[in-house]
Amino acid sequence: MSDLLAAVTTAARATPVSGIISAVNHGRDKPGLIPLWAGEGDLPTPRIIAEAAAKALYDGATFYTHQRGIPPLREALAAYYERQYGRPFDPDTFFLAGSGMQAIQIAIALSVGAGGEILVPTPAWPNVTGAASVIGATAVPVAMREEGGRWHLAVEDLAAAITPATRAIFLNSPANPTGWTADLATLQAILELARARGLWIIADEIYARFVWTGAPRAPSFLDIAEPDEKILYVNTFSKNWAMTGWRMGWLHAPLALKQTIENLIQYSTSGVAEFMQRAGVVALEESEWFVKRSIERARRGREVVSAAFAGNNRVTFAPPDGAFYAFFRVDGLGSSREAAFRLIDEALVGTAPGTAFGGIGEGFVRICFLRSEDSLTQAMQRITRFLDN
Amino acid sequence: MSDLLAAVTTAARATPVSGIISAVNHGRDKPGLIPLWAGEGDLPTPRIIAEAAAKALYDGATFYTHQRGIPPLREALAAYYERQYGRPFDPDTFFLAGSGMQAIQIAIALSVGAGGEILVPTPAWPNVTGAASVIGATAVPVAMREEGGRWHLAVEDLAAAITPATRAIFLNSPANPTGWTADLATLQAILELARARGLWIIADEIYARFVWTGAPRAPSFLDIAEPDEKILYVNTFSKNWAMTGWRMGWLHAPLALKQTIENLIQYSTSGVAEFMQRAGVVALEESEWFVKRSIERARRGREVVSAAFAGNNRVTFAPPDGAFYAFFRVDGLGSSREAAFRLIDEALVGTAPGTAFGGIGEGFVRICFLRSEDSLTQAMQRITRFLDN
Structure with missing residues (x-):
């Protein structure tokens, strides 16, 4: 070395x-x-989204902007969630991030921190472990069970992995890479476990629209949790709208964390380009x-x-x-x-x-x-x- | 609460x-x-830069790309540095980041870490302190001296603030907000102090082109340091090219840190949009x-x-x-x-x-x-x- x-x-x-x-x-x-x-x-x-960004660039949307995201985009996210989950959402509970990855990094900084542990059902996208490592937290793998190439998480395995240092559970469903998709009963059991043990949940539901069970979307913690639960939802424009290269994601989190999350955004990337955010509105509103x-x-x-x-x-x-x-x-x-x-x-x-x-x-x-x-x-x-x- | x-x-x-x-x-x-x-x-x-981004968007530069930055942009940075500092630079010592802010966050994660201290001559742009706080590091203010509204850093004050927990010195010259601009002798003294005490330097020289002493640019650690010093240079497209809203910056760092910095980028924002990077090439090469x-x-x-x-x-x-x-x-x-x-x-x-x-x-x-x-x-x-x- x-x-x-x-x-x-x-x-x-x-x-x-x-x-x-x-x-x-x-x-x-x-x-x-x-x-x-x-x-x-x-x-x-899609061209319509690229055009919105280009137009915003030509219109001079090239200055510093709102750290939490421009109001029209946070409103568009709230409306999108209302269409998906059938109830109203407060635009102030949405926070733009410079990628879903950054949303995860912020969520781990908020809920786990240096010295803390986060449970990660595994096989898992490796970046969660990496993001924990960067801030001195530890991702503790919880082995999923496999039979004939089909994987699932047993909630008792999650419970057994909890230690005094555990601060959060990372739950990615539908899951990368296994495709495992938790049903509502499983989500409910995980939520009850988290409540009972005082843990945060980081819910990565970025593949919610890609589900092959016949349901219109995957079951979500949003279907069963209260608005002010200790759940941080991380998401991204990448998968739904073919915007992987843009590096634009968001957090949905309790209103009480508004200023704290704004601070964490301020000191990591200081927000997302306004010209990209304006394109995000077109993604949400015109690109279904x-x-x-x-x-x-x-x-x-x-x-x-x-x-x-x-x-x-x-x-x-x-x-x-x-x-x-x-x-x-x-x-x-x-x-x-x-x-x-x-x-x-x-x-x-x-x-x-x-x-x-x-x-x-x-x-x-x-x-x-x-x-x-x-x-x-x-x-x-x-x-x-x-x-x- | x-x-x-x-x-x-x-x-x-x-x-x-x-x-x-x-x-x-x-x-x-x-x-x-x-x-x-x-x-x-x-x-x-400038329109020419916005047009480059729009063209790249229309050309489909919307996929995941190189985590350290696309080769043409790292080459353009090396050429820009050669023009500024009069000697060749290795493109592999440049790392694209999602803002100068993120470059600072990565630099602090590399050099200071949780529990460590970083000296920050103050008054200072507050985000350095914020970025340290996020990862559990402490920014230790070192008071600059003021007379008649004119501020300067005394190197002995910096030396006096070093403790066993000190890991790095943050040096912003020309400085925000004071305008203080270190001369070469001061930079040399700081470099010798850092060498003697085994400290990193995070050099924030983003205002190097904005100098009112008659010099063509501000003195830089690049004028006096060896290529493999413990110096992390943080920089941004924001100020020179009116790209504050874009959130695109870079690190210049020793080659030995290549993989480590790539990992830190991967687990924080996973790179910068290729369509923005292509515009960055036009900024560096055609927008002087x-x-x-x-x-x-x-x-x-x-x-x-x-x-x-x-x-x-x-x-x-x-x-x-x-x-x-x-x-x-x-x-x-x-x-x-x-x-x-x-x-x-x-x-x-x-x-x-x-x-x-x-x-x-x-x-x-x-x-x-x-x-x-x-x-x-x-x-x-x-x-x-x-x-x-």
Whole structure:
């Protein structure tokens, strides 16, 4: 280790390399590769949203603005929530952030803090663990149970992991990478556990619209919790509106935290570009057609993957209940990392190793199926042909 | 305090309200007010930069991208530094961040960490203290010395403030709000102090181009330090290119920290929008004319303020050596906060209270003079007429 690296803080040095980014960095420039490694589709942001940002740029919306978000966008979020959850919301309970990632970082700073522990059902998107690490908090993995490629969280496992240092439960449902989608009874049990033990819940429901159980959206803590519960909802424009590259997300949180959250935003990124926020209004108010289109693409993508893996005796895979990932086990390709990198190098399909989502993901590989049917079909042919050889 | 607020972490709860934002929130909607409270000019981002972002948006640069910044932008930064400092720089020593603020937050996480102390010459932009607070670090103010409205940092005061917990020195030169601009001998003394005591330096040189001593730019640690010193340079597109609202900044740091900084970016905001980064290339490579124009506006603004305050026996003011703020004391308007708020309410000029920059700023008020001569002349007439009554 260089002297300089030795001189940085232990927390910074301990912050792990993202296994997803490692895969992307490994294969980024491979000609002809079909990239299924990241949590994004193949469509750019809808033109109507891009145009709103461009217009705002030309109109000079390039100055400092409201730290919590411009009022029209917070109002549009409240209206969107009312459409989704069937009751009114206060615009002052919404806080714009420079990505869903930043919303999570703020939520962990609010609820966990240095020295605290947060329970994370695992396999899990690795950035929650990373964000905890940055501020000296500890993400404690709670192993989900798996059978035949189908994962679920047992609430008793969550309860058993609570220690005196536990401050919060991170709940991502529908879940990345497993697709596990909690039913209302499970959410209710988790809420009661959190209440009984005085814990915060950080609810990551960013895939709520992508659900394959027949329901119009996934069950949410918003369906069962009181308005002033210790729940911090983190969300993003990334997935619904193909805005992964924009870095714009939000928190929905109790009104009592308004000034504290504004302060945390002020001292981390000092808000989100107004020209992006104005485009966010157009996403929420005029781009529902695109969300529906994306959901249909993902639904079809799930079918393509399921058909490709059906009867393949080297692959263990169960079609997920939610989100837009296939998380599958492959026999005979070596470790997760070897499997993912061989699929990148030899099948020219960008995949993420299961171990990027925690040690429990060993043996698994993740692909994203939010993609055109043609491209995804080609990718699945590459994968299955490679596995057949 | 509500139960919910009582349940958040001590660090989050202790994070202070920005005194600048308080002033802005107080006066934001006052009709006819001339806003001089924030660190930004009155010109929007140049059209050529906005057009580059719009074009990139239409071209679909809306996907996840390089966490450290796209190569063309890091190369453009290296070339810009070569033009400014007269020697080559490695593009891999530049790291894009979602604002200069985030660059500071990352720098503090790298060098100070929870429980550590960072020395901050004060009066100082309050966000450094805020960013330290968020991660459980402590910003220790080091009082600058003042005479007749002219401030300077005595290196012996810095040395005297070092404790076993000290990890870093934050040095902002030219300084906000005081305009103090360290000469090379002072920078050398600070560098030697940091070397001798094993401290990091976080160098905030964002106002380097705005200097009124006759020099083409302010002296920099880059003029005297070795490439692999424990120095983290934080910077931003905000000031030079009127991009305050964009939230785009960068770090320049030793190559050995490359992966660690990439990880910290990954787990805080996961990078900067590619369409903004492409516009950043145009800022660096094709918009030097605008920087020169802004410098000229600020130079003229400094003269307008100096002329308006000359001979005013209620005002203590010394024209600053650098940056674009007038930091002045007013007699007989009550506390700093009262003075700033009365200037907002009664003179219709947006000002920031001196105490926003630390207790040592009591009695002072800050205004930004990067503004059209007409508007600034009008603002100064309002202030001086109000003070004459």
